[in-house]
Amino acid sequence: MPKPEKHVFICMQSRAAFHPRPSCSAKAGEVAEEFYAQLEKRKLFDKVAVSTSSCFGPCMAGPSVLVYPEGVMYGKVKKEDVAEIFDQHLQGEQPVERLVMSKMLWG
Amino acid sequence: MPKPEKHVFICMQSRAAFHPRPSCSAKAGEVAEEFYAQLEKRKLFDKVAVSTSSCFGPCMAGPSVLVYPEGVMYGKVKKEDVAEIFDQHLQGEQPVERLVMSKMLWG
Numbered sequence: 617m618p619k620p621e622k623h624v625f626i627c628m629q630s631r632a633a634f635h636p637r638p639s640c641s642a643k644a645g646e647v648a649e650e651f652y653a654q655l656e657k658r659k660l661f662d663k664v665a666v667s668t669s670s671c672f673g674p675c676m677a678g679p680s681v682l683v684y685p686e687g688v689m690y691g692k693v694k695k696e697d698v699a700e701i702f703d704q705h706l707q708g709e710q711p712v713e714r715l716v717m718s719k720m721l722w723g
Numbered sequence: 724m725p726k727p728e729k730h731v732f733i734c735m736q737s738r739a740a741f742h743p744r745p746s747c748s749a750k751a752g753e754v755a756e757e758f759y760a761q762l763e764k765r766k767l768f769d770k771v772a773v774s775t776s777s778c779f780g781p782c783m784a785g786p787s788v789l790v791y792p793e794g795v796m797y798g799k800v801k802k803e804d805v806a807e808i809f810d811q812h813l814q815g816e817q818p819v820e821r822l823v824m825s826k827m828l829w830g
Contacts, residue, residue, distance in 0.1 A: 617780030619794055619829050625732065625776065668777040669732065673724030684791035687726055722726050 620665035622706045624651055627680040629671040640671075640678035643694075647679050650695040654702050664706050674721035683711075691717040727772035729813045731758055734787040736778040747778075747785035750801075754786050757802040761809050771813050781828035790818075798824040 626648045627640040651666045672680050677691035681701070688711045690701070697715060704710050717723075733755045734747040758773045779787050784798035788808070795818045797808070804822055811817050824830075 617829065619796070623789075623791065623794070625774070665779070667732070667779065670775040672772070672774065682730075684730065685794060687730070687792060689726070722724065 617665060618662050621663045623665045623667065623684045624706070625667050625669040625672075625682045625684070626651060627670070627672050627678060627682075628668040629675070629678075637675040638678065640675065640680055644668075644679035646695045647681065647693050647698065650698040651681075654698055658702060658707075660702075660706070664702075672722075674717060677717055677721055680717070686711075689717040689722040690715040691721070724772060725769050728770045730772045730774065730791045731813070732774050732776040732779075732789045732791070733758060734777070734779050734785060734789075735775040736782070736785075744782040745785065747782065747787055751775075751786035753802045754788065754800050754805065757805040758788075761805055765809060765814075767809075767813070771809075779829075781824060784824055784828055787824070793818075796824040796829040797822040798828070 626644055628644050629639055630641040631637060631639045648668055655664055655666055672682055674680060674691065679693050681690040681693045693715060701712055704712050733751055735751050736746055737748040738744060738746040755775055762771055762773055779789055781787060781798065786800050788797040788800045800822060808819055811819050
């Protein structure tokens with residue numbers, strides 16, 4: 617893998633059903649699948665890396681998606697948002713503001 | 724979690740024993756434990772985040788540890804190396820050159 621220009625980390629933390637904090641993994645599987653599908657469709661393997669990750673902390677606002685090197689954190693990401701994140705941010709350098717997590721949680 | 728100055732991702736990919744690519748997870752568990760132990764010892768929760776991650780690609784040179792925002796990838800990391808990574812890189816801004824992965828694999 618070449619060093620990517622953008623590296624997307626999707627939280628896939630899973631917790632027991634009775635745990636007081638929710639789990640990104642409950643909804644993040646289809647989000648991760650869509651990131652990989654868009655990566656394949658757009659043939660961006662040399663530019664964008666996609667990984668799954670353990671917990672980032674702001675579980676109440678998940679599924680959480682973190683983009684480096686800029687450290688932009690997205691919250692409540694749905695699979696329908698993924699193409700827009702590619703178009704606007706990963707290929708266009710403009711974070712999708714409506715999905716950027718509150719600075720109270722990551723800032 | 725505040726946005727960290729440094730975010731460490733430790734590959735914990737696990738594969739079946741007969742898989743042709745080795746698994747970072749075989750040796751990365753104690754590396755991850757040492758990162759969390761050093762984070763606790765040094766009380767750097769506001770500055771350094773540590774997460775575990777899926778595969779980064781250069782499996783033959785694992786365990787792999789990736790530090791953002793700079794995107795420095797370390798290979799063959801041992802638990803004995805972790806304090807040095809904190810001293811020199813995470814707190815000192817100088818990557819530990821002897822552990823930096825070849826540019827053939829990540830560059």
